[in-house]
Amino acid sequence: MKPASFVYFLIISPGYGLILSTYNIWNTMFNWQIRKLRVLEMIHTTESDIIALQEVRSGEHPQLSNQILELKSGLPSQFKWHVFRVANNVSFIDKTIDKSYPGEGIGIISRLPIIDSSTHYLLPHPADPDKNKRVIVHVRVKDRDGTSYDILVVHLSYHRQQQCRNVADIVTFITSRRLRNVIIMGDFNTYNDYNWPIDIFLDGKVTKDNPCWKISQNVNLFRLKFKDAWLNVNAEKSGLTFSNMPSPGFESRPDRILVESKLSVKNAKVIGNGERYKQRYKAAVHWSRFTTVIQSAYLSYQGVEGYPCSHDCGPHGSCQCGVCVAIGNKKDCLLPYCDNCISDVLENLVLHFIIFVIVLFHLFYSVVLILTIGANSYGDTLHSILGFKCCLFNPKLCKFSGKTFGRKQQCLKFCQMWPLFWFPPYIQFFGCLIILYSFSIYTKRVFKPVLDLTYTVLEEELFPSDHLMVVAHVVKE
Template identity: 45%
Template sequence: MKLLIFVLIYFMHVGDGKLKISTYNIWNIMFGWEMRKYRIARMVKEIDADIIGLQEVRFNSLNDNQVNHLQQLLPKYKWKYVRPANNITIRDDSITNTWIREGIGLISKIPILSASVFHLPYVYGPDTNKRIGLHAQLETDSGKVINVIVVHLSYDRQQQCSNAAAVLNFIHYKKLTHTVILGDFNTYKDFDMPVQLLTHTSRMSLGKCSSQLESYMKKTSAFQDAWKVVHALDGDNGYTFSNMPYPGLESRPDRILVSSNLRPVSAELTGDGRFYKDLYSGSIMYHRFRTVIQSAFLSYRGIAGYSCLQDCGPNGSCRCGVCVKGGNQNNCQLPDCVECNSHIYKLYVAFIMISLTLLIHLFYAVVIILVTGSDYRREELFNILGCNCCLCNKNLYRKGTSRKHKLLKLLQRWPLFRLPPYLLLVLTLIMLLVTYFYGKSVFADTFKTVYSVMEEEYFPSDHLMLTVGINI
């Protein structure tokens, strides 16, 4: 009897399960993608969603895009589908022509059975970007098939209406069930008519969209706004943009809409920049310094032009390949930037060579002091160095002793190596200090640029990630 009850309960729950789905605008290549991708990957691991839709994905080629970069850091997400939609306008004076296309994509831990792209027809307006949708059919662990549609709608209000109508028309034409629509809807607080169309609120509330969209009202069943369903009682507004200190969160463009036969049971937001800053500020500084030195090398080679991969916005300027605080009037063009011109590059090379030379002398002085202090006895020398095994094993050095003495005599031909080791040590330390303070003075403008970080660079994106749990 107990076995029979167990079997009945089991078959009653076959096919039941929970699916976690996320949407995230990754903010193209703004402000150090090479650093941001690690924080985004870490965030994805913490959320552990099954399916993630991504917007503002940049491409160098179909096989070299930001989704591929993330997938390399996220081995659990074996399946992906990503497509470009637009060519990016490159500045005439830009020294780079990379990341020249932008589109949308998704990554998944569960198998993608099929995937396709559909175009949202262009309607005359200020937004000339081509808009597409991605449709993927995925199979859950329980064997159910779920349809996922990823979108990034127009920023123009009237064009949003047309985009929403095209999405509904596609769903109706394909007769899709168990459907999730997710992405960046570019929705404003005072204009959410396109989302209202998809969620089937009353026709009167569609306002200026009514004339275009009323014919679609009866074509498909209403979708549910997952955030509103889950947070209906607590009234949380669910704002996801702008994830910046100023102006702060002010709207909810990022949505996950689910068909009526799916039940949202959880909804959460992640991606606060404070954690990113705490974890990666040191790496950000290193990356900025390396970029400035690379720009100096380009100046040395005679390359001229705008050096940043992206526009730094109205509150920032491009200097030496990085964005710094200050308006656009402070932009500088290679090779005329004082902090990364050819002269700075030559000084940097000279500084490195001098520093390495001094470190070699310092190392020599320390070794000679240790050898002298151990009275040339290898056992004590190895003990002082804390090295008693493997390649440091004294037995490996029993042969070839005469050669070692010859090498020592050869080194001592260098005048500085003839100095008493303690004197050489003191002189080297003094010279290192002088070199350090001299370099700090010479590279003052360079370090000022490196440390003049815009607050936006400490955020993984200007959007938050929205994640919804769905019972299927």
């Protein structure tokens, strides 16, 4: 632990307890390999003991390949424990080429030992419009004082009435297992005008004036009440966490940490807006988009057909050459028919790269030749090495033979077989600089369509997630 982080931890953690965070990582949307660096940065900043994550994608073998494991590999060795469960299979757009993450679920990463864990699926009722399965991931951990906590991670339905049924199932799970020091956190999909499902936890019961009454009238927490960690210490602040996007902006607070009433909340905060991500990773995003376009050109060269993006680009973007482009949502193109990444693009890129390497090598050779002749003619003085007494100002030194080179300089001797290397070194040097400059302008013009795809970025692509992370420090009273 870094010294500054250690001081921060001591300040916010008297009496130990737990530092908890919950975050919807936005599955594999927009440059996951870059976004995860920001997620790791936030985890380090908060010094969280337990991190609950939603919309976690997994490979064909979920326990061997998932985003939880990817994040865990970037965390300190103290984060030894994790639990991940798949809730649903992902529905891909027709003819999608990349289907490497077919599962989606929720999970936990912990640096405190997980002494018990269980999973409970919230299966939809036949009449429910949201057919996605929901899951409760439950773990039991002990803090540094030896106090045990039962932690539940959830991701509730997006449908209002269905949330009532989800809450009823969660309550049944808690009471039937007689859990203690319960903490529920995750994405509750709560709407500002429909806080009724959350009220069941906060009131410890469901009343007849609650619209959830018809579905959840038998819910009874047996005097077990919860408090909202954010409201408990930030009653005068909104704490909105969705959407962390330019449009529509913050409008609701679906991300919550609910703690049993006998637990104390020391502080709570939200972090993760897009500004820091944009400042630090914008160049990396552009480079990632450029390499993706080139990879799409390679797939076109191989004759691969299909939708090149791994996800839908949303209402403002179209998928072209594997990237989402801010040109509206009606201009998707399938490989190998995208004009900006057909096989010719790859062939031209390879040709330009070869020419660039040859000219760059020639430039390097001319510099080495200038320094070598200067050193051999005048000794290893500073002015000789810098070329002030060499070919730049003494044309006579341009006349040399193969004998000029020693045994250790056979490469220079070999290069003399190429006629272009017969020119005086200073002519080669300045000639290469002029060629490189002209060639870069020409290349930029030739590959302008590719560069346009690289830089025509959707605003939402410059955000780490469409949610904020909620962090709370909880202790036993």
